[in-house]
Amino acid sequence: MRRSELSYRHIDWTIVLCYLLLIFFGWINIYASSYSEAASGIFDLSTKAGMQFLWIGVSLCVATALIFVINPRWYMSTTWLLYLGVLVLLMAVLVFGKEVNGSKSWFSLGRISFQPSELSKITTSLALATVMSHYNFRISRPSDLFKILGLLAIPAGLIMLEPEIGTILVYVGFVFVLYREGLTGWFLFLMGMVILLFILTLKFSPFVSMLVILGTFGIIRGLHARQPLFFIVGYTLAVLLLAFLPKLLTLPSLTFLAEMGCDTVMLILMLGFCLYWFIRMLHRKERKTRWIFLGLVFCLVLTFSVELIFDKVLQPHHQARIENLLGIREDPHGIGYNVNQSMIAIGSGGFAGKGFLEGTQTKFKFVPEQSTDFIFCTVGEEWGFLGSLGLLAVFFTLIARILVTAERQKEANIRIYGYCVAAILFMHVLINIGMTIGLMPVIGIPLPFISYGGSSLLTFTLLLFMYVRLDLERWRR
Template sequence: MSNLKTIYKKTDPWLLFCYIALVIIGWVNIYASIHADTAASIFDIGNRAGKQFLWIMVSIAAGAVVLAINSRIYEVVAFWAYLGTALLLFVTIFLGKDINGSHSWLSIGPVSFQPAELSKITTSMMLASMMSQFGFRINTPRNLARTVAIILIPMLLIIAEKETGSALVYLGFVFMLYREGLSGWIIVLAGLFITLFIITLTISPFVSLLSLACIIGLAYGAFAGKTLKTALAVLPCTALLAFLPALTRSGMFQEMQLPAPEYILLGLSSIGIGFAAYRIFRKRDDLAAIMAGTFIAGAILIFSVDFIFNEVLQEHQRKRIEVLLGMEEDPTGIGYNVTQSMIAIGSGGFSGKGFLKGTQTAYGFVPEQSTDFIFCTVGEEWGFLGSTAVIALYVLLICRIISRAEKSTDSFTRIYGYCIACCFFMHFFINIGMTIGIMPVIGIPLPFLSYGGSSLLCFTLMLSVFISLDARYKR
């Protein structure tokens, strides 16, 4: 008890304020989203608002237990906690319960929970434990491989549970890795590969491969100090090769039944790969090795897009991405949720329609309005002012976590703080992006606001561990 009092005195009041405010806002808006279906009280455990209140009490109690425990234990148990949740994720693949197309739920009696939510905490602890070791440097091949493996293991297990949305949250750890010394060029490459994926999906593999070859050529010239000469060589070649698809479909070339243009371009690219190989082995040109490796990795991605999109993603996820990228119009089908969500948010105006007065909310036009689309309830009933206040609370929460992490004298606390800040940011950005139509609907909750016991409990534990660590090492 004395430890709990000590931690409370050292706790950043802004973190507590953000947590309490978001939980209360979430609880009230969950009630608003279901009140038209029931005349019961907000405390009635027969409806979602009452059940959420119970989970709020459980989460606060669990958070208090975490704060009462000596925070040194989190460094000690990090590996075993990570291993335990990895095993839970593996078991869930075979014993999981299907809910809304996801096979990521385990049931114990009347209670269902997602190990994927707990895994975000233990993965953060494991990364902090390993990366806080004396002499650790992220840019060495061995350490980078270990770090990537720690992130990839739960990601792949979660994808196997048909919960691709939750797996995407783990990509946010790249911001923590950058803070800890990861080269910014790796983030640039990640952005390049995402762009290539979208171009391949929406236009063609040929355009994507041609763009990659052009970018690699220009980048090599720029880093070698020969920007103008390289541009004069690369850009005309790119312009000529752009006519390759039309050429293969015309005249005698059509009768020759040539391979697809992207395969012809890949064959022509082997000339550049051969030149790079010469530079690598005869002149020890590290820049050529990096550029060649980037091109090969990009080419592999381009020719894997079809498999990833059609075999890894589920049908409803494919449809949502197609609607988002404008490949398909479906306002009454797969795009219905987003369309109605944007109508709800837009109808709220500047100050909103008022508590329990939202028409989109009251008449149930938005499915999953108390869970993944809870933000549209805020937008309709509380308007621009309420939406801005909620966004401001999330920004304040994330900024305070980063600020406290930076001020910590302990590397474990700093790294863990950045990890959970990344998790909160990814959930916040993707979820709100879903409701306003700039992100695909992938089904992840808005922290502390969305209905769901396991989500609320795990986010509370995640924040409580950081508060405990921060209080221990507070200057």
């Protein structure tokens, strides 16, 4: 391929426009969030808005360079070097890093500080693209799947040691890329089940989780049977009946069972059911239902390890945040304080918002981290539902456009990289906004292109514009 064949006419202006809209909108919201009576101008470098302006300038230069100067071959061919380099940084940060809010994830060089975990998102995406585009790569083959999981697990493990939970969750987003590249949809389903069971068990009890498991697997089992209706009706009836188990146990004649507890009784019933299924399966040699059976057992085991995972693996402040989110523990002054204030700020915005610089909640500094992680509060308060809708629309357009163009790539590695970019952006938006409106636990993670912070803006710019440049490759003749 000769360089002269590249045509810049085809730059994807939708993506670029979305990007420009987002950074501009972010910048004025940072100005508003740190605005005070005695504020100086928006360009004043001693203010956050001024610094962000400087970083926007740097980012635009980097974006331009990525498109016109830097040949993609430079980073596509050195992917492994970059990947390893970032791993070294991730290890170094554990030793030399600065501890901020309990996680040791920042390098600080004078006034500038950055997180290697941010860079790792880019290098991991590149590495995934390289490995998965290999001509004889099949994700359905266990050895290939494990290769991919290892590729993800090494940086994720190092980040776990910091620990930087937000980035870990972003890594979870890569599962969408794997799904697109051939991973079975059952995997996504199982992940959804894991989250659902986790929430149900914590919020209610293992009993409720087991009811849900039984119902769900009944439906799945039914869909694979010759007479679906029979199975579905049967399982539904069983679930309905079992739902009365707690009531049943209050009967005087059953006190010996009640002493064991509702959860245990249900577990015994479920184990009996599993045993019956297992024996039947051996007998009839049904291959199809084997996987469903394994899924069911997995879900049961998970349900009873939720408590253990929650108590032993998670740190106390994460436990508190999750409990607060699920409404298990009300604590509006402590853990719940941030979310409460953030929701008040957003909620007070109403339909059309209070107007630029008119927000009172953010101005009185009731919302913490209001120019970084909680920047969406300013958006919600000053621009209202309309502004929030607009912002989400821009994010949606950006991510959907990346997916559409990715699907059109001739080269598999560019498509995979595109999916990675989309997944990363999506997870960030989902977690960040979800947290400010009380849908997600509080996890420190920036809103792409909007949140204050030079290193985060620069990383997202790199991530996105590497794709914009790679996208041009499909117009080569």
